[in-house]
Amino acid sequence: MSHRFTTAASFQPPAPGPQEARPSPATAGLVVADGDVSAPGALRVLLVEDDAGDALLVEDTLADTGLEVSLHWVRSLAQAEGPLTAEPAPDCVLLDLHLGPEQGLEVLERVLEWAPGSAVVVLTGLAEAQAGIAAVAAGAQDYLSKGRLEPDRLGRAIRYAVQRRQVQEAVAALQAEQMRAAENERLEHGLLPTPRVSDPRLGVVARYRPGRAHSLLGGDFYDVVETADGLVHAVIGDVAGHGPGSAALGVALRVAWRAFVLAGTRGPRLVELLEELLLSEHDGTEMFVTLTTVTLSPDRPVARVVRAGHPGFLVHAPGDVRLVEPPGGLGVGMAPGLESWHEQQVPLPPGHGLVLFTDGLFEGEIDAEGQRLDMTGLLRIARHHHDLGPDGFVDALIADVEAASLRHGGLADDVAVIHLGWNTR
Template sequence: MRGASVSDRAELTGSRLPTQPGPPRPPGDAAEGTVARLGRLDVLLVEDDPGDALLVEDTLEDTGLEVSLRWVRTLAEAGARLTTGPVPDCVLLDLHLGAEQGLKVLDQVLQWAPGAAVVVLTGLSESQAGMAAVAAGAQDYLAKAQLEPDRLGRAVRYAVQRRQVQQAVAALQAEQMRAAENARLERGLLPVPRVTNPRLGVVARYRPGRAHSLLGGDFYDVVETADGLVHAVIGDVAGHGPASAALGVSLRVAWRAFVLAGMRGPQLVELLEELMIGEQGHDEMFVTLTTVTLSPDEPVARVVRAGHPGFLLHAPGEVRLMEPPGALGVGMAPGLDGWREQQVPLPPGHALVLFTDGLFEGQIDDDGARLDVTGLLDVARRHRHRAPDDFVDSVITDVEAASLRHGGLDDDVAVLHLGWNTR
């Protein structure tokens, strides 16, 4: 296309202009290796002067870069390209487009295509404008009157590479922020049990569900009060993301504070609902939870279930599913509680295994079947002879393996194994 006239080129506004490979480079040329790594580049030229557009295209053809070039004359055309099609690797941008002038042109292009590298094209006496453009977000600037293949090729290559580095650094920083947020939320949702009685065995585990960049709303806590009683809670906030996790943290912290203040049983759950409604207003969020109170002197567990799944009773060689009567989850029907404390026999050597629904809701076949609590019970019974730590870890591992072929755990999993040691 080198022999076409400027008027011929003007008829191709917005089309993909073919480019010819430049002259071969020596085998050891470092630039050649860089170009090879970059591969084919999509470049958008935003230039209202056909003569300057022809100059840029001809110069690009001699750079040795593999380029697919599109040319548009106006900022409006650039916006149409950048907002409806794939984002180009590089935008070569004239800052003077008729009535559109200066850094406002650059700002608009950066808003439309934040992932593209931008090289600003300036007049010979506009070095200050070029530097201002770089300060405003462009990767580089070039004077049109000094366009040469090496200089233009270097500017495009380096601009794309710098933009890639910037994006990689930004992604790394975002990942570090997510990791820090996870750590903060984990401390709030999954605290260290506050128990001093050496007779109590506590095993606590948590596994995140697939594709969750942040922890969900699953939470647990175990605390011993001055009267020697041990209290535990496990809960699951409906939904995922920061709002669910924040609500889970609030409820878990409030639960511990209420327990230490002497609240027990259904009254404690009612207080949690009042707190939740006050915090969430009219948001339609709810929480399922189970609270447990254990006494070292009594072979029973006092249990309150609020919409939460049942639990397992585990002893060496034995696993049973327990589903004492319960009521609706917290926040499902404010004011219509109906929660009651149930006494569940806890013979010596037995332990309660509390869990959230992520442990049994994973998909296990191509037809969409779920493990369900009956399948979980079968898994648990295979490991009934194991010690508490191994029992919990083996159950979670088997559940994960069963769902792995279908994408892994759909939801977060929290597990508490609580029981008095007989020694």
């Protein structure tokens, strides 16, 4: 058995105020004056009790439980604040709800506020069963009557309270993780929608792979939509950073892009409107977005392209793959109000496909010295698969990039890829 009252460094209470009596002679010998005497693995128990006789009763009963405990006693809620807010917090708090002027569930609420991870066992009087039940309903793990304090009952209450609190925290963490996963799923659906295209002559392949360098969803987004005039419009973009803020901004920009396109906005003006939206949505932090927009016509063998800070793209033709980097402007939000974008025309005969992607596809490290794949390496990989159809080409491209990065942990960033073009038949 290892049991002691202690004023360990991590449990040091504030000095008693002028109205707070120091320990009575009956219990003064139970308090260690200095130093941390907690044995490794001992349960850290804080007793908050203003009655010295009751404190001695708890100490004597606890000594007979067989628990390995480091017990620290304070007489008031004010003295309890230090130990409760310290690191590490107590494993268990034995709490009297009647501390002079401080009474009832307000005492419990303050303890739970200061040490939300600590288990709390409320100590009540003989006729206070209802108060104990109310305390459990308010967040305590258990209650005990001081008039019926027995070693077995006290030891069991402390052990179960600590275990119950650990289970509650684990369940809460699981629920939070499930909520984050559900929110990420909703954000991902907003970032990566199903293409809205009805023309059977257009082939569209879209893929997304999450990166391994972060557990949060990034801001990569894409969309493809056909308008009533028969034109097909596509966008691919990347919001700087990761996490809910970047993802939410990506969703807002993607939805706004689709709305602007369906309303008839085209070319550079579309990018200008997206920048206006970005400036109105950001929270004061610097934020920018790179993106490429494309417009295809079923009657013309060209793609009209606007690039805003985004990487170039591949043209996948039968028997060949080439890299195309038409002139472009800065990313959206990099120079608000100062940048102007221009539309470029890129030849796209039937049977050719544009392969748009985010920078995660070529920025991964491929050796121990930190060398990146870069565009040259990506083009080399792409040319190995030039004879494949759109689906096979995109899947093989991503798989080879991922394999090249696996020796260094896999894809370092999220990857979004779109392959689109007019079929020959």
